[in-house]
Amino acid sequence: MTDLLDAARDLDAADPLRAHLDAFADAPGVIAYLDGNSLGRPLRDTAEKVAAFIRHDWGTRLIRSWDEQWMALPMELGDRIGAVTLGAASGQTIVADSTSVLIYKLMRAAVGAAQGRTEIVIEAGNFPTDRFMAEGVAAETGMSVVWLEPDPVHGVTVADVEAAVSDRTALVSLSHVDYRSGALADMPAITDAAHEAGALMMWDLCHSVGVIPMQLDAWGVDMAVGCTYKYLNGGPGSPAFAYLRREHQGLLRQPIQGWWSAADIFAMGPSYEPAGDIRQLLSGTPPVMSMLAMQGMLDLIEQATIEGVRAKSLSLTDLAVRAYDEALAPLGVRLLSPRDAGARGGHVTIGHPDFREVTQSLWSEGIIPDFRFPDGIRLGLSPLSTSHVETVTGVLAVRDAIARRS
Incomplete structure (x- = not known):
């Protein structure tokens, strides 16, 4: 398979984003990290930024930092995510809770405004949180x-x-990129189809934000939620973001009425009056420290441009499919992702009955892909932190692990 490695070296040499590889922290003992679609690697300077935050913003300024910078951070960081990755104008994106909580807030708000409509449309194989939330909201509302x-x-x-x-549909809720196969949904056309039926459209962007260019404003998306610990490299448990189109703000009402979403946050009044802007999606005190790491990654994406990131992603996943054809298909491994690069997100999924055991073996060798039940391995290729050589090295390691078992 020398030709594959030679091709990978050539692609790395010609990669206009290759300098960004050095921005990420080393992971001793890791030869190929192919799980950036589950948890992005930390940037090299993240530890010092966190330490500086503790020394100064928190340690020296103390509670004064709320007035000086933290109160506005959920909205300012949301605007940044919107501008750099979502095609969203300011005032429509906010960083707040976990993905699950934000999905619930928006789903509940959407169906609460759907007069006379009784159905939520969602994919049966969507990520469990999306499905579980849809079932829960339907049970709460009689839908x-x-x-x-x-x-x-x-x-x-x-x-x-x-x-x-149909005219019974209140909300269509789908993932932009399928978490299993990596299939990329046609966001503008599907959004139009939902609107033709008079329904609202919500997108889960967890596997597309930071790797797929999109235009939420131009495509008419009503609402969206995405996590920040995959391609935005915010770290484990970093807070999610929510997009709510401006025309819905002040009209849809989210169900978790915490003090941070009150019209006058410090009035401490006897009853709840929601804010009329994007702040209405907040509930409790935002997790400020957990918003630190993603800011450096947004800087990198802005420098590279989201279109540049997508071009690198296509190059990586195309090479992964080529390596699959040459090294894995002869061993009975199945390709579980679309071959058409334009119909594929940032990861490639392959299948084999032995992959649970193969993954355990690979992890012990410093090759880190992602196993997904029942027999899939996802090759998660985060463009700014993953090289072409790393990609081929990982695929060849899968080949060797299967051969050893045979």
Whole structure:
């Protein structure tokens, strides 16, 4: 497989973003990190930034930092995510709670405003949180869930949605990139299909933000939620963000009425009056320290441009598919992602009955892919921190681990 490694070296040499590889912290003993779609690597300067925060912003300024910078941080960081990665104008994105909590807030707000509509449309194979929240919200509100069952490799299509929506549909909730296969949904066309039926459209961006260019404003998206610890490298448990289109602000009402979303946060009044802007999606005190790490990654994405990041992602995943064809297909490994690069997100999924044991073996050798039940390995190729050589090295390690078991 010398040709594969030679091709990878050539691609790395020509990579316009190769300098960004040095921005990430070393992981001793790790030869190939192929799980950036689950947890992004920390930047090299993250530890010092956190230490400086403790020394100064918290340690010296103490509570004064709330007035000086922290009160506005959820909105300012949301605007930054919106501008750099989402195609969203200011005042529509906010960093707040976990992905699960924000999905619940927006789902509940959407169906609460849906007069006379009784159904939530969601994919049967969507990420568990999305499905569980849809079931919970439906149970709370007396609605029913309509389950889409698309092709497991190619994901939800416009035709799937058009066949499911009707004048009973309150909300369509889908993932932009399928967490299993990496299939990329046609966001503008599916959003249009939901709107044609009079429904609101919500997107889960967890596997696309920071790696796929999008235009939420131009495409008419009503609401979206995404995590920040994958391609935004915010660290384990870093808070999620929510996008709520400006025309819905002040009209939709989220259910967790905490003091941070009150119209006058310090009035301490006897009753709740929600803010009329994006701050209405907050509840409790924001996790300020957990918002630190992602800021450096947003700087890198802004320098590279989201279009540049996507171009690198396409190059990496195309090479992974080529390496699969040459090294893994002859061993009976299945390709579980679309071959068409334009229909694929930032990861490539492959399948084999031995992959649970293979993954354990690879981890012990410093090759870190991601196992997904029942028999899939995801090759999560975060463009700014992953090289082409690293990608091929990982695929060849999978080949060798299968061969050893045989």
